[in-house]
Amino acid sequence: MTQYDLHTHSTASDGSLSPKELVLRAHENGVTHLALTDHDGTEGMEEAIQAAQDNEMTLIPGVEISVSWHSSTVHIVGLQLDVNNAQLQQGLAGLRDYRRQRARKIADKLDKAGIAGALEGAGQYASETMLGRVHFARFLVEKGYAKDMKDVFKRFLVKNKPGYVSGDWASLAEAVSWIQAAGGQAVIAHPARYKMTNTKRRKLLAEFSSLGGVGLEVSSGNQHPEEVRTMARLAEEFNLLASCGSDFHSPDKGWNDVGQMTALPPSVTPIWTQWQ
Ligand code: AMP
Ligand code: MN
Ligand code: MN
Ligand code: MN
16 A cells, blocks of 8 residues: 655754654654655755655655745645755755745844744744744744744734735746756645635646646645545646645644545546656
8 A cells, every 4th residue: 555645844844843753653654655845945855765764665855945926925846856956955045045034024023013032932943944934933832922823823924914024935937947957846735725816826827837847736734625626627627747745744733644635536647657
């Protein structure tokens, strides 16, 4: 039996398990093929590959790239990457630089809202290379400003709330080209989650496909089965291969467990049919 989870996070980005702990948990949950797809970096890969080898699992090197597209933030997953590719790593390094600038802005805005010490506080939860909103969220929960992660993303760090900074990420074309340079396949992550009209979503798929993107994450986390069917129809219509991933971040309440997602419908072509 094979079981694929092609979208997960570790402490190398905003996940709370180390790459090794993530692989072990995936193994316990019956996952045989796991992609590590940390935000804007691949620092965790070596450790994950080693742990997968030790447990006779297949580890697919991946990444989740932050993209700004027509005033929306969208995420593009790259799978089967050569993580040593210089063009990919140069692009990702630029995004992590931007994350550091953004973190200072987020902290300044929180400071003006009466919340001091957020940059240092968030930094305590983050690896050296990647600072994200989840690290700020953990700080805000710990200090009692919010009751949990969900509460944070309702009252802070989002549009019209304290600590919001609009994203200035890679372009869609850049993300796809970095993934291609590294010999990987580009996949639109969690397409149902973007707050955009269906017309805009279809425009995203069309543009992505014309740039050389090949996949759509038809099943993500604990998505409703009806939504999975809708995304499956879009994959067929735009001739995109189907991917599936839990988007696991943490064993804590509120996140999907690794390996947990609705199965892909039989009508789509799974992306792994292109792998040997
Ligand atoms: P960033 O890329 O630093 O802007 O942070 C985006 C990350 O924040 C996502 O990958 C999620 O891990 C987390 N996130 C965003 N929105 C929410 C939400 N509503 N609830 C929980 N986590 C969220
Ligand atoms: Mn995340
Ligand atoms: Mn994402
Ligand atoms: Mn993710």
